[in-house]
Amino acid sequence: MAKNEVLSRITKRNPNQPEFIQSVEEVYDSVKPVLDKHSIYRDLKIFERMTEPERLISFRVNWVDDNNEIQVNRGYRVQMNSSLGPFKGGLRFHPSVNYSILKFLAFEQTFKNALTGMPLGSGKGGSDFNPKGKSKDEIMRFCQAFMNELFRHLGQFTDIPAGDIGVGGREIGYLFGQYKKLQNEFTGVITGKNVKWGGSWVRIEATGFGLIYFACNMLGEKNDSLKGKRCLVSGAGNVAQHAIEKIIEMGGTPVTASDSSGFIYDEEGIDEKKLKVIMDIKNKRRGRIKEYIDEFPNAEYHETSKNDDYNELWNIPADCAFPCATQNEINDKDVKNLIDNKIQLIAEGANMPVTSEGQELLRGSGVMYAPGKASNAGGVAVSSIEMTQNRMGESWTREKVNKQLMKIMNTIHKDCLEAAKEYNIKDSIYLDGANIAGFIRVGDAMVEQGIV
Numbered sequence: 001m002a003k004n005e006v007l008s009r010i011t012k013r014n015p016n017q018p019e020f021i022q023s024v025e026e027v028y029d030s031v032k033p034v035l036d037k038h039s040i041y042r043d044l045k046i047f048e049r050m051t052e053p054e055r056l057i058s059f060r061v062n063w064v065d066d067n068n069e070i071q072v073n074r075g076y077r078v079q080m081n082s083s084l085g086p087f088k089g090g091l092r093f094h095p096s097v098n099y100s101i102l103k104f105l106a107f108e109q110t111f112k113n114a115l116t117g118m119p120l121g122s123g124k125g126g127s128d129f130n131p132k133g134k135s136k137d138e139i140m141r142f143c144q145a146f147m148n149e150l151f152r153h154l155g156q157f158t159d160i161p162a163g164d165i166g167v168g169g170r171e172i173g174y175l176f177g178q179y180k181k182l183q184n185e186f187t188g189v190i191t192g193k194n195v196k197w198g199g200s201w202v203r204i205e206a207t208g209f210g211l212i213y214f215a216c217n218m219l220g221e222k223n224d225s226l227k228g229k230r231c232l233v234s235g236a237g238n239v240a241q242h243a244i245e246k247i248i249e250m251g252g253t254p255v256t257a258s259d260s261s262g263f264i265y266d267e268e269g270i271d272e273k274k275l276k277v278i279m280d281i282k283n284k285r286r287g288r289i290k291e292y293i294d295e296f297p298n299a300e301y302h303e304t305s306k307n308d309d310y311n312e313l314w315n316i317p318a319d320c321a322f323p324c325a326t327q328n329e330i331n332d333k334d335v336k337n338l339i340d341n342k343i344q345l346i347a348e349g350a351n352m353p354v355t356s357e358g359q360e361l362l363r364g365s366g367v368m369y370a371p372g373k374a375s376n377a378g379g380v381a382v383s384s385i386e387m388t389q390n391r392m393g394e395s396w397t398r399e400k401v402n403k404q405l406m407k408i409m410n411t412i413h414k415d416c417l418e419a420a421k422e423y424n425i426k427d428s429i430y431l432d433g434a435n436i437a438g439f440i441r442v443g444d445a446m447v448e449q450g451i452v
């Protein structure tokens, strides 16, 4: 299909950034009816302005490894859009990190943060540093070196990072410690902190819990629930672990978990005891998901083959699928397998895990499908709650935060449906509904704040 003028211009301005262009095209397709109906967005070039980061920061990170060798990595921060609040979005440490990945994530974050209804702008950052196989000391030295430059761009009312792939509680601790030392102040400049020193209850669990609350809302539309549903989950990190925890609590049966080497399939279901083992493997031992079968030999382990054009995980018959690992982990073949196996619901815990071709197949397939910017917004929502507590000098109870998270996920769900209804969207109501609702919220703020 020939691209229209706006998309052609954006593609030309951002060569070699396929993930970024993919995310931009997806949103453009959804919001076209809004642009057609309200000429002000086109007149003021709102879509073009949204695709251009307000500021892009790239910096050198030197650090010394355990062999006394100097290592050089690249650090980044994409300050995407501050129309609704200070820049906000996670940091990713992974060898694949580059401008394309971070700009797609920051662009997604713009809509996600708007959907939460909280005063949050958008951003994303990270480094091509690979934490795999690094010692605890190396991780600490890298985090400190990274913060030595990043700190000057942050501030509780300017830019507030959090975690993402490769950046969990341990890394947040080192990053925050270094920021505090350099700036000589204790402010809530990073979220995902330990509850013992400025963090919020439920922040660690928020993305996974929020995902399952959102899925329950979707099933509720059909007077259905998660009870008795077999669920495929990918990933074994922060989002996957807490999605599994909440699925179990809601009466569902999670049967898979994965990492970049392969996946485990436990036909009998992953229960609380087994989840504790996954958490131990990943959070303490820092091992591979394969180790699960050492403790539960009835389960199967499948290695991921780079030669396969589909992932066997998504070919296991189940009722619901929750991709919680990484972008483009479900391609069109995987979607076909999921549809053939009569999957009822796909809700994204990861950001953009379904490829554009996969999304095309989902349109009109009858499968309920929620994009990450809506269904995984619980993490950033509780980050905003953490920021509020930090600014007020308060610490809210676990029950209060969890209740608030549930309320926010319910509201996002409602807003997606209402936006889809207003624009008479019949297919992919969550995908288009989320993009439209987010676009209007940010777009209106940009219109009202002038050409800045």
Ligand SMILES: NC(=O)c1ccc[n+]([C@@H]2O[C@H](COP(=O)([O-])OP(=O)(O)OC[C@H]3O[C@@H](n4cnc5c(N)ncnc54)[C@H](O)[C@@H]3O)[C@@H](O)[C@H]2O)c1
Residues within 6 Å of the ligand: 163, 164, 165, 166, 167, 168, 207, 235, 236, 237, 238, 239, 240, 258, 259, 260, 261, 324, 325, 326, 327, 329, 349, 350, 351, 376, 377, 379, 380
């Ligand atoms: N942490 C959050 O609060 C949050 C919020 C919203 C969205 N997300 C998204 O959720 C996803 C997971 O993030 P996380 O915080 O759980 O990170 P994490 O580092 O805790 O876990 C990531 C998991 O994905 C697996 N993984 C990474 N690359 C893979 C690959 N190529 N193939 C298969 N598995 C792979 C890793 O082995 C790990 O188990 C990411 O897409 C992230 O952007 C995270």
